[in-house]
Amino acid sequence: MDGLFWIGFAGAALALLFTVLQRKKVMAASEGSDRMRKIAASIREGANAYLKHQYSTVFKVFAVVFVLLLVIAFASDGRMLSKVTPFAFVTGGVFSMLAGFIGMKIATNSNARTAQAASESLNRGLRVAFASGSVMGFTVVGLGMLDITMWFFILRYGFGMTDPAEIGNIMVMNGMGASFMALFARVGGGIYTKAADVGADLVGKVEAGIPEDDPRNPATIADNVGDNVGDVAGMGADLYESYVGSILATFALGAIAGYGFNGMLLPLLLAVCGVVCSIFGSFLVKTKENATQESLLRSLRTGTYTAAILEAVAAAPLTYFVVGNWGVYAAILSGLIGGCAIGYFTEYYTSDTYKPTQKLADSSETGSATIIIGGISLGLKSTMAPILIVAVAVIVSFFAAGGAGSFNMGLYGIGIAGVGMLSTLGITLATDAYGPVADNAGGIAEMAGLPEEVRQRTDALDSLGNTTAATGKGFAIGSASLTSLALMVSYVDIVQKGTVETLDLTLTNPLMLVGLFIGALLTFVFSALTMSAVQKAAQSIVVEVRRQFREIAGIMEYKNDPDYARCVALCTKGALHEMVAPALLAIIVPILTGLILGPVGVVGLLGGVSVTGFAMAVFMSNAGGAWDNAKKYIESGHHGGKGSEQHKAAVVGDTVGDPFKDTTGPSLNILIKLCSTVSIVFSGLIVLFNLANLL
């Protein structure tokens, strides 16, 4: 059935066509007053400038890795590494970059339009922001499908490969470029946005006592730029990587499980089907003019849940038709349901409508130290539900899809569960990506001095965005855990084919144990580097903002504009400078581990980084989200409200949570998969050269 793969192009075309229509809708809206246009232009300019710098830095690193791969592939005449891989590495990177870039383009064109639309009505604001989110969501999905299908056709017909296992093993390496690019985008963007945010808050809100997004704050433009380069461009690249990664990992397992090309066709069909369901769902997202926050959330949920249910229904005949195994269908369902369940628990732990965040707000009564301790323990505790859900999904998908007999068919079940979890990404990402647009719209409303009610409407949209963003992160990290297990299995398969000895992969093998420890080390040190990067960059912003308040006369009296550009430049410099080390770590550690401990050590590393990375990501994202919302809860009038000592304590919590939830937390899921694909790509080299061979 390999002829049916053309449907990937059709799905990609459909998704991309939909983005064009949504973009038209956005651009047709008014961008508001001159002042609003001017602010939006500054934000756009700052974001473009940052991305330009980021891409040029990334370009250099990519060039080095590309040459390295080229040398390995051609020097070994394709035996260590397929000659295709270096090129696939580049296309993966470019597409991931494009996904982020297009998302950011539309977001920076939608912010003022959303503010203007919100000044007319809440529903109009929602429509513009959601259309912008849809452009991002469907761009990610469309480009991903295009990349995958294109390379399948090149290998299958261009190179005339007929062995599904060969195609699968080459394609799984294609994920490395996307992951590498995504890591740069997430880490760099994450450092940028949080340095600006923390810097702006610490001096503006805490020291000077001026509101968020106040035009007198020199870091306010940088803060709004940050939303776009971090929460939009970074997230786009991240989810592109997740989406493509889950499908490619399943491609490789399909061949191992003996499903041949059908094992690859199924994830692609699920993805195409997901596009159709997502488009349908997105038409359901609208609200009444006098909508409350609950009805807003309900309208978004109607869209995403409808899409998920339709997908679940459609997957049944598809699965039966393609692989003829109802167990695989059960695996897909376990992924879909698991994703929704993780989303629910994420919301439970981070939304101020539930007890955990309300209790966290209570602990502000005894000061900032107790709210920090409380948030950390909340985050740590919140890992329980996602880990149990993933555990159940793994067990169910493995045993359902594998039945009594086949181990490899069971593993395919784990891979396809990850695909199921992300299959309706088009719409889940749309609901996620609209958040930063609403956030920016609020900033513009504040800076342009729009009436109070406009800000209230954008705040309602933004606050909802926090919830959907948390849900989105839940999906990303949940699918990452499944995908990383699938990638680990395919690593073992590839290595085992390349060596005559049977690898001793028992857990009690000391090489394996040491690998596990190194995996934990990688997670912890990567987290340390990204956190301290934010801290360093933020400190430079704090110093700069204090300097401007001191040296530029008349800022506080609105007589003089602060020097916004200086803060934008500082953030850019900080982010670019600090993003390289953690990203390189993710490449160097797996290779070094392989060279010293051999493939067994690498498997241990992948296990260690998957487990610790997953738990740490959930901990950090949820602790950060809960601090943010505890602060909002206090601002809404509890525990003394804005300006009280309790509020000050909550701001400290929120500030600590910023790098947790927007830099380190969401980067970890990429780290996990990048380690896996790097290990796969360099496996040929490692099998030949490693110290463990000598022991």
Next chain:
Amino acid sequence: MDGLFWIGFAGAALALLFTVLQRKKVMAASEGSDRMRKIAASIREGANAYLKHQYSTVFKVFAVVFVLLLVIAFASDGRMLSKVTPFAFVTGGVFSMLAGFIGMKIATNSNARTAQAASESLNRGLRVAFASGSVMGFTVVGLGMLDITMWFFILRYGFGMTDPAEIGNIMVMNGMGASFMALFARVGGGIYTKAADVGADLVGKVEAGIPEDDPRNPATIADNVGDNVGDVAGMGADLYESYVGSILATFALGAIAGYGFNGMLLPLLLAVCGVVCSIFGSFLVKTKENATQESLLRSLRTGTYTAAILEAVAAAPLTYFVVGNWGVYAAILSGLIGGCAIGYFTEYYTSDTYKPTQKLADSSETGSATIIIGGISLGLKSTMAPILIVAVAVIVSFFAAGGAGSFNMGLYGIGIAGVGMLSTLGITLATDAYGPVADNAGGIAEMAGLPEEVRQRTDALDSLGNTTAATGKGFAIGSASLTSLALMVSYVDIVQKGTVETLDLTLTNPLMLVGLFIGALLTFVFSALTMSAVQKAAQSIVVEVRRQFREIAGIMEYKNDPDYARCVALCTKGALHEMVAPALLAIIVPILTGLILGPVGVVGLLGGVSVTGFAMAVFMSNAGGAWDNAKKYIESGHHGGKGSEQHKAAVVGDTVGDPFKDTTGPSLNILIKLCSTVSIVFSGLIVLFNLANLL
């Protein structure tokens, strides 16, 4: 050579005799003025009262587990569980309790004496405090050796067992009682001490602006009680557990490796030899009257390093004589050197004489949020060195002891490396346990209004104690990682003997992967529970202290005494109430995992909890230590000194760090080993009854 085991009794007698001499030395010193005696009596009373309550709570839990074990052992007529195990469980618990209790007894008798001695000279203060620490150190070692040797003789001659493997497998289960007791002591004591400390600091230091240990602070007696029940009794039980655990795990591996009784004799001989070396080393600990802090540290180091070097020298002929394998000697050395190296890096990351902590102090310039972010990233980064050191120790000991051929002999190397690391525990623990005594002495000096120079001397002793405590924790956690690996191996061996199927322990087995995830879950949730326990208990102290300041007139003017007893009672209640859940978690999760996922899942769990627990323990201990010392660094005059905004930020950091370094961090190493021994004890049950059998 099993006749030679009597030497264990000789070692135990020597160690315990030494404690009697040291105790005499302490008790001969004067306890100072009436006021000092009265304060010391209050502290002693509070500590005794808490321990009494703690032991009665623990007694109930022990009784339940004892009956459960009894039922399993006798109902299965010894097939599922040796009939000896329930009784060994109790003796392990009692001895661990005794170790903590005796340590606390002497500590609460030494605090005022140390203050009085320090008022004469620094050297006298050091001698009294160090003698008290020695009582603790050698009690732990003596009781541990006594417990082990006694049970060996009961099994070997009482029951007439002749198979080393049988004896080894029964003895390894004896660790469970000690670990269980230690977990209660560490968690309960840790909650107590930090609730009192955090509560006293938040209201006393931060809100009311009175110094630490000020007699006007209602929580100050509770704070000093806490040092004794947490840092002394808790630590004693903890290190008793570590010491015994490392030897027993090696006992089991000795039989597997084919060394017979000699494989058990070696760790015991190393321990006995360690006692002699430690006693010798402890005679070298003294300082000149006009000593500086550096010369104090040098004198402590002279003692510990001399002991370690002597041990290293003596171990060579011992090892060759007993097992005839130089590779095993290399393993012992790797443990000894690894322990010292971990100690060094712990100091590097937490002492204010090095850059990391100084930089952390810098980040106080931009407020409490950045010092929190900075401390978290410092702690995360600091995991790198210990993990790499343990990795090297594992590889070296495994390959050196195993040579080219024997896997099991290599595993024995890992176990014996852990014994090597702890062999001179007598003196390392003495240098560690003297810290809280000096801390208490400072508190008494402050409360009794002794001259400023006395407080300066006790502060010098105390500050050094922070460094040695960090080093002690490094040893405990480093040895825990090696011991837990050894225990995991012996678990596999025991289970494999009890079932006909070969266990599929490959890492890619989904049951194993799910087990790994559950291991991470356990570490994270356990950390959450212990952290939030401190937070809850501390909040109740904060409320109470605020109430006393408000309602009891004249406290601030020294006209009225605060109600110290009320805070002591609240801490006791909080600690007892909150310690049970985390301790039970460590028993229930491994059993439940076994019942659902079977032995393979349990092995995954043990791997997961070892790796994540180790990394998390290092992270928490070092972050907490660094915050503490960053605060002290600022107090010594940097960044504006005491009372500045920077200092306030540092106090927030220190407060967050309190449960990190004194509750959660040091409990994790016990958690790891308790999981292993629980799994071993219940393995007979799990092999027969588990859901995974049905799949």
